[in-house]
Amino acid sequence: MNEKNTITAKTIGTPQGGLFDNPWPPDFPAVGQRVAIFAYEVTKVDGESIGDIRTFHIGLAETASSGPIGTEHELPQGVAAAWRGCGTGTVVRVSDSTQRERTCEVTPEDAGLL
Numbered sequence: 001m002n003e004k005n006t007i008t009a010k011t012i013g014t015p016q017g018g019l020f021d022n023p024w025p026p027d028f029p030a031v032g033q034r035v036a037i038f039a040y041e042v043t044k045v046d047g048e049s050i051g052d053i054r055t056f057h058i059g060l061a062e063t064a065s066s067g068p069i070g071t072e073h074e075l076p077q078g079v080a081a082a083w084r085g086c087g088t089g090t091v092v093r094v095s096d097s098t099q100r101e102r103t104c105e106v107t108p109e110d111a112g113l114l
Contacts, residue, residue: 005107005108006092006093006107007105007106009056009058009104010056014057014059015038015069019040019057024060029058029104033090034089035059035091035104036061036087038058038086040055040081040084041084042081043081043082044079045078054084058091088109089109090107
């Protein structure tokens with residue numbers, strides 16, 4: 001895959017632990033590491049359907065599954081969201097660990113997750 005097929009993924013947030021779950025030990029994930037990629041999608045705000053607002057989150061490779069994870073659910077803030085899918089990929093770049101929100105560039109093994 002080329003650079004165009006990489007995604008930016010947050011290093012926190014998993015379906016098992018929630019959006020603020022941090023499954024990583026210090027100094028991980030690392031470049032070259034295989035990871036699970038989880039797609040999280042916001043579908044409605046205040047009852048109104050919206051466009052595609054999707055974020056990607058990565059977790060340990062052994063937590064990967066396939067297909068949608070759970071069903072859409074309403075959050076107290078008036079937002080409906082769902083963990084839409086899961087796949088695996090390889091980390092190609094990691095942001096500076098001193099940044100407020102750490103991210104990674106990941107190449108998915110299945111482009112259908114995008």
